[in-house]
Amino acid sequence: MKKIIEKSLENSYTYQQFRNLVRHLLTKNKSTGHKQSEEMTAFSSLNDRRMKRLDKTIKISDETSAVMNTISQPQTWLVIAEGWCGDAAQNLPIIHKIAETSNLVNLKVVLRDDNEDLMNLFLTNGGKSIPKLIALDKNNNVINTWGPRPTIAARMVANYKTQHGVIDANFKQDLQVWYNKNKGENIQDDFIKLVRNIQVEEV
Secondary structure, X not given: OHHHHHHHHHOOEOHHHHHHHHHHHHOOOOOOOOOOOHHHHHHHHHHHHHHHHHHHHOOOOHHHHHHHOOOOXXXXXXXXXOOOOHHHXXXXXXXXXXXXXXXXXXXXXXXXXXXXXHHHHOOEOOEOOOOEEEEEOOOOOXXXXXXXXXXXXXXXXXXXXXXXXXXXXXXXXXXXXXXXXXXXXXXHHHHHHHHHHHHHHHO
């Protein structure tokens, strides 16, 4: 596992590099990922606008900052994502802002389709759902994971699948409305718990 993780880290981007990559590909009417289509490019363009808005507007709470400042050992947060993924666009800018509150957290982004071996280590219910965050210690050991969605959103998805069998366009729209209303509060709560759990494990 560690060899796969370290190989993926060699192919990783900073958050800004990932944002630049998405924008650069859009100038060629392309998206990240191995599957190219007009639909994927349209999703990527929409997500670029979402990320740009969140980069400007998201606020990190005092509680989140305080908990992040309890981190005492270097960590790498390795996030598997793609530019076309709506959940990644809603969550990655917030993860970036959270990571920025600690000098000991190094955020890295890798593309799912270019890192299949890594993705296969961190499936969600057997699926390659993203974004998926892998928290690593200074020796690149896995100390926690998060994703692909904040806990409330994950519960919404599970309930809808139970009732309807599949996630359809109507639900995806409802989920985006929820993200916009929640303004990153749920994911910050998740990361407060994640960091606290890591601290307990270290003790």
